[in-house]
């Protein structure tokens with residue numbers, strides 16, 4: 001049975017069509033990353049999967065159940081973009097309090113270690129830095145030992161060190177056979193963590209695949225060079241998905257050999273050819289859409 005199954009889900013907020021028929025599923029033990037520009041529909045999709053909002057149309061199942069029923073909810077954990085923390089409790093007390101809400105909580109020490117909170121266990125929640133607050137939110141989201149964990153832009157406000165430690169915690173969580181659904185604007189985060197990426201734009205899934213497949217199929221190849229070539233000529237090169245002219249000419253193409261043959265007719269210098277990164281693939285996609 002699928003951990004999560006979303007079929008043709010739509011969501012209207014008044015005149016706004018936030019989701020226009022979203023379909024995907026997640027297997028047990030899979031890490032799925034949602035990428036997409038601001039307003040694409042990522043948070044709305046998560047809130048529907050969590051049973052916090054009802055879809056306008058379509059169906060969502062968590063282990064075959066409606067996410068609004070308590071038995072389904074008990075299997076879900078969530079670290080949302082904004083969460084209030086009890087300011088006057090110590091970090092370790094907040095973890096204890098949340099553990100008591102669940103029938104089969106993880107041991108407090110395991111939760112604290114997983115979220116890298118041991119050093120700040122005695123600190124008041126109200127005195128935490130932005131990154132520390134995010135780590136505590138992560139701890140509270142895994143307290144109940146959920147089978148599916150939703151992380152909505154989890155590493156916002158974390159420094160590089162905390163982010164790397166956080167990625168390790170997510171990987172650890174996955175090794176226990178758990179499913180993770182994550183939204184992020186850090187594309188290297190999706191690349192580092194996920195088995196599969198879904199790109200959402202304007203309420204629709206526009207592409208789905210492994211980070212590697214997306215980079216290969218959509219990102220294609222980046223060709224950079226100096227030289228006087230008209231932008232219009234670059235845009236009509238074979239297989240072009242995106243063009244940047246900012247001191248250096250940059251062309252993304254799915255057919256690099258054919259594009260290069262034409263580029264080499266011009267007087268160019270400093271030629272560089274490389275595979276596009278996931279970030280570039282993502283920009284190419286949403287620019288085209």
Ligand SMILES: Nc1ncnc2c1ncn2[C@@H]1O[C@H](COP(=O)(O)OP(=O)(O)OP(=O)(O)O)[C@@H](O)[C@H]1O
Pocket residue numbers: 013016017018036037038039040041042043044045
């Ligand atoms: N409660 C609401 N009332 C009206 N419109 C809403 C509401 N919630 C979301 N929307 C609209 O639905 C669309 C999708 O929003 P959503 O928050 O799901 O996007 P997102 O992909 O999570 O964006 P971000 O990356 O900025 O968090 C946007 O146009 C947003 O303005």
